[in-house]
Amino acid sequence: MPAPLSLPLIDLSPFLSTRPDPQARREVANQLHKACVEFGFFYCTGVGSVVSRDEMREALAVARDFFNRPDEEKAKLRIKSGDGARGYQRIGENVTQYKKDWHEGWDAYKPLPPSLEDPSKLLHGPNQWPSEPASFRPVLERWVDKMHVIGHALMEATAMALGIDVGGDSDEWQRMKGWVSDPFWVMRCIGYPPLPSDAEGVSCGAHKDYGNFTLLHADSTPGALQVFLRDPAGPTLEGDERGTWIDADPVEDAFVVNVGEMVEVYSAGLYKATLHRVVHKSPTYRVSIPFFFEPTLEARIEPLPSALKLCEKLPGAASTAPVKAVVYGDFLRSKVSNNFSLEDS
Ligand SMILES: O=C(O)CCC(=O)C(=O)O
Ligand SMILES: [Fe+2]
DSSP states (O other), rough: OOOOOOOOEEEEEGGGGOOOOOOHHHHHHHHHHHHHHHTTTTEEEEEHHHHHHHHHHHHHHHHHHHHHHHHHHTTBBOOOOOTTEEEEETTTTTTTTEOOOEEEEEEEEEOOOGGGGTSSTTTOOHHHOOOOTTHHHHHHHHHHHHHHHHHHHHHHHHHHHHHHOOTTTTTHHHHHHTSSSOOEEEEEEEEEEOOTOOOOSEEEEEEOOOSSEEEEESSSSOOEEEEEEEOTTTTTOOOOEEEEEEEEOOOOEEEEEEOHHHHHHHHHTTTOOEEEOOOOOOOSEEEEEEEOOOOTTTTTTOHHHHHHHHHHHOOOSSSSSSSOOEEEEHHHHHHHHBBBBBBOO
């Protein structure tokens, strides 16, 4: 029997070091290129200079403590119909492909300047931070800052992976940096009770992430997150793609990173956003914290010339349909408004 496939591990430390080693960076960029063409997913290690093991534990602990709070307390933070995005959702309120997801969640987005805040407008409300546990907000605000450091490092590694010169002032690298000059980040805390055998959906239905990079930190529960490996001869049909579901079990001190649909656009279809889902059946309460390192709302994301050149060299890996430019904010608004159950019970 062939060994079960697992996602590649990439040590990002050369991109986080203050003393750059060009050869080490080149090697990481090459690994990233291969991982993004083949999987759209990888484990990111070597982040200890940014986030310690204790901080990783603490982030999960405050999220778990929040989910343990009484339902009435969590309900006060429920996502309101106006902003439609920031706050708490009970089990079943998040919907993927018309099926209710078996998880509860709390979502925060980059805050808007007070002059632009308007809770009656999609995404324009304030974040609804819980007051208990008291350390929830300071711990997770620090987390947001740290995820930005890793996000920017991933951006540089991706530029190199696409063959872009990041040392000088190349126009393409300037453009990429501009796209993430003020990321419209999203952070979710997700709590997964065991999936009942009669649930109509799964813990989190199969989907692709829509933005730039997702940095997922989850507790040690195995057999929950699954990634769809595209394979024309694979046993499973998901939408119009054939492939195989593989487990993406947690690796200590590593993030699970995946590329979203915006990377697919600027890499001209070379680095594909990949379907993933959560099917959590074991009898524990699983907690995860995906952080979405996204473009600025105004960024007009378009296929990069270097990516188009690479596609000519790798015709099999590239997208068959031409990839169109999109303004990230427009794309995001269309996605967010589709994500929630319409029931208001
Ligand atoms: O909880 C997880 O492992 C994955 C969550 C996820 O895919 C998402 O929120 O986009
Ligand atoms: Fe996801």
